[in-house]
Amino acid sequence: MKKKSIAIDMDGVLADIELQLIEHYNKATGKSLSKESIEGLSEEDAFTDRTLVREVLNADNFFRTLPVMPDAIESVRQLQENFEVFIVSAATEFPVSLAEKIAWLGEFFPFIKWENIILCGSKRIINTDYMIDDHCKNLDYCMGKPIMFTAFHNVNQTHHIRANNWKEVVAVLNQTVS
Template identity: 60%
Template sequence: MKKSIAIDMDGVIADIEPHLIEWYQKETGIITAKETIRGLNEHEAFSNKGAILKILNSPSFFRTVPVMDKAVETVKALMEEYEIFIVSAAMEFPLSLFEKKEWLSEHFPFISWKNIIFCGDKSIIDTDFMIDDYCKNLDFCKGKPLMFTAYHNVHLNHHQRIDHWNEVPELLKQLSSKHETAF
């Protein structure tokens, strides 16, 4: 049986950071430099909460997020050896549900609707690996947590880190072999 991987959307296969910076500037006039928000949490990085809520509830925001570099080709290749599930905490913003599904159909058409999960809390998701940028998801996951680097997690070091999709195939290979007996 193939090992399973739960892969997050925003910050993992969807490059939300530059997109949010761009929309935040349009909304507030504030220019946010990537290097100045490293290590800050969401509220510190984008302190105008009203603007952020407006953006996250805006039609087309989630539909137009750019794809993370090399995510498409890497996920496609991984599907030969792993069962891939896209698991996104989309439930907080109901308007995003349809747009996220449309976004996946455009950029990841090879992923079946059967393998897409939109949820709130990810604690009941049981896969062998979870690739996510938030510790609130990784800390409670049932499989091996893998933290995809994002501005808000650069100072955290209690999970195996991934800086780029190029690293993923080899890392999974090593971990699968190392943890063979654990699965």
């Protein structure tokens, strides 16, 4: 039987962009934001200096040096046994990030082939059986079944199946094939 397909987001799902953005933002502004202090806020309310955020996201090596989300590597490898895994990342807004994201995946997820990597803008024309993402703008309109990966900005959204971490993602998806 043909494996079902999953689109997996990078920033906030495979890569801990939250942690790195907080560090860069605090360093530049002298603020002391933390994961706890921004929980439940929108991105705009958490990081109010939007010009600075764009500078950070456009800077060399920001995306290349993101920490990997806990358990992500082993979980994705495990999911590949039962699913066809695609990495689908919104990236064309930040051209510097493009090659960095490929290099980052090559370092941490070398078992993902280039054929299965999509760097896009909108995810509206991506058609997979499942989509794992942290943003309603992607999940609300996706063609497959949405799974919301917990991030500071989405904790108050309740209309999607939620996974708080990678172990929960695997548990939710394995239920569907058992």
